[in-house]
Amino acid sequence: MRGTKKQAIHPLVLRVTHWLNAFAIVMMIGSGWQIYNASPLFNFTFPGTITIGQWLGAAIAWHLAMMWLLVANGLIYFVWTGASGHWRKLAPPGPRAIWADMKLALSFRLKHDTGAYNAVQRLLYCGVLLAGVVVVLSGLAIWKPVQLWPLSDLLGGYIVSRYVHFFAMAAIVAFLAVHLMLVALVPKVLPPMVTGGRQ
Amino acid sequence: MNRRQLMLRAMALGLIPSLTGCDYEDPQHPDLADKFLHAMSAWNDRVQAALFDPHTLAPTFRPDQITRPPRFNAFYDISQAPVVDETTYKLELGGQITDKTPWSLTQLRALPQQEQITRLVCVEGWRVIGQWGGVRLSDFLHRVGADTKCRYVSFQCADGYYSSIDMESALHPQTILALTFLGxxxxxxxxxxxxxxxxxxxxxxxxxxxxxxxxxxxxxxxYWEDQGYNWFSGS
Structure with missing residues (x-):
């Protein structure tokens, strides 16, 4: 024990943005699935029990309302991550470190160091942050293919943007599945994301 | 309550909105969620108006890119499409317009015409490319002495459908009163x-x-805007 003031595992900004983002992303995915159902890209639709907004108009209204929370909260997170030095904990690891930690993780021997991210975590977090940026940019390209035409062109046009948006969503959903499974396996990581925790 | 229960509850939180009735179900009796969505939709109208650039043109396409056969879309079946007698037809004018004399189809066809091959993006997500020709709306509005300082141009249809657009979009060079489709x-x-x-x-x-x-x-x-679709709905 060096000082009397113990450091929080998760700083307040991180915790607040995490839970606001959790709410926003669930709303965006749920309403997005309902919007998808109006004109499916693939040979399936999402069951109505897991979509948000009971018809297309309501789903779009939720989607275009919650996008502001998702983007504003995301910007606060990115600015804070850059300014506070938090990015150092997240910086993408080299392939060797990923390989070493991946082997440990798959054999359930990877140690969970509280407050520090191992190579597999860094890879997943960087990946989902990238997917978040792509999902927002492709969403803007779908929303405003005329006014934001350079963005639309960059992403390959209106139709391609819809596929990009879908696959970025799928990547986020895949992350969430792993993320929630790991929390279920190591439940002690959940309370610090609420209380901050002390180490 | 153990942690697992806590976690399940946290996950269940995400399902609550789909379980409650906050879904623009009944426009006459808005609940709290409806009011929130209305306020956000009004905010999105303002953002889109600010984002709208009168000089940015919608993309145009080559004749071979036109969607064939064309796709019919309405809130009713194609067999119910209203048939208007073109010999007696008159386009009525109303509101802040100096000369409200109705226009026959022959008169509209006599005005300078403009052709475009553009993309129609449906709110559902699909898009088609079509060719339309007709009178530029800004030309028409100036010709009949419309007060272009007004905020809205509204439209009534033979099938009871109705809609309205902002004046800036109405004056956009690609906004036309179309008289032809696919030539x-x-x-x-x-x-x-x-x-x-x-x-x-x-x-x-x-x-x-x-x-x-x-x-x-x-x-x-x-028609749709009053049920919850965003009013500006710019592209």
């Missing part, structure tokens, strides 16, 4: 005798089978 006069299903064609907005903002056009400062709403 031939409009058919009832595709909006005969006259429809609005506005490639800078979503498909439902392109009302068909027009019977009246008005210029006003009083928010006119629209």
């Amino acid at each position: 031939a006069p409009l058919t009832p299903a595709f909006g005969a005798p006259v429809r609005l064609r506005i490639p800078t907005k979503l498909g439902f903002k392109n009302p068909k089978n027009l019977v009246q056009l008005a210029v006003t400062n009083i928010y006119p709403g629209g």
Whole structure:
């Protein structure tokens, strides 16, 4: 024990943005699935029990309302991550470190160091942050293919943007599945994301 | 309560909105969620108006990119499309317009015409490419002495559909009163005798089978807009 003031595992900004983002992303995915159902890209639709907004108009209204929370909260997170030095904990690891930690993780021997991210975590977090940026940019390209035409062109046009948006969503959903499974396996990581925790 | 229960509850939180009735279900009796969505939609109208650049043109396409066969879309089946008698047809004018003399189809066809091959993006997500020809709406508004300082241009249709657009979008060079589709006069299903064609907005903002056009400062709403679709719905 060096000082009397113990450091929080998760700083307040991180915790607040995490839970606001959790709410926003669930709303965006749920309403997005309902919007998808109006004109499916693939040979399936999402069951109505897991979509948000009971018809297309309501789903779009939720989607275009919650996008502001998702983007504003995301910007606060990115600015804070850059300014506070938090990015150092997240910086993408080299392939060797990923390989070493991946082997440990798959054999359930990877140690969970509280407050520090191992190579597999860094890879997943960087990946989902990238997917978040792509999902927002492709969403803007779908929303405003005329006014934001350079963005639309960059992403390959209106139709391609819809596929990009879908696959970025799928990547986020895949992350969430792993993320929630790991929390279920190591439940002690959940309370610090609420209380901050002390180490 | 153990942690696992806590976690399940946290996950269940995400499902609550789909379980409650906050879904623009009943526009006459808005609940708290409806009011929130309305406020956000009004905010999105303002953002889109600010984002709208009158000089940005919607993309145009080559003739071989036109969607064939064309796709019919309305809130009813194609067999129900209203048939308007073109010999007696008159486009009525209303609101802040100096010369409200109704226009016959022959008179509209005598005005300078503009052709475009543009993309129609539906609010559902699909898009088609079509060719439309007709009178530039800004030319028409100036010709009849419309007060272009008013905020809205509204449209009434033969099938009871109605919609409205902002004046800035109405004056956009690609916004036309379309008289032709795919090089031939409009058919009832595709909006005969006259429809609005506005490639800078979503498909439902392109009302068909027009019977009246008005210029006003009083928010006119629209068939879908009044049920919850975003009013500006710019593209």
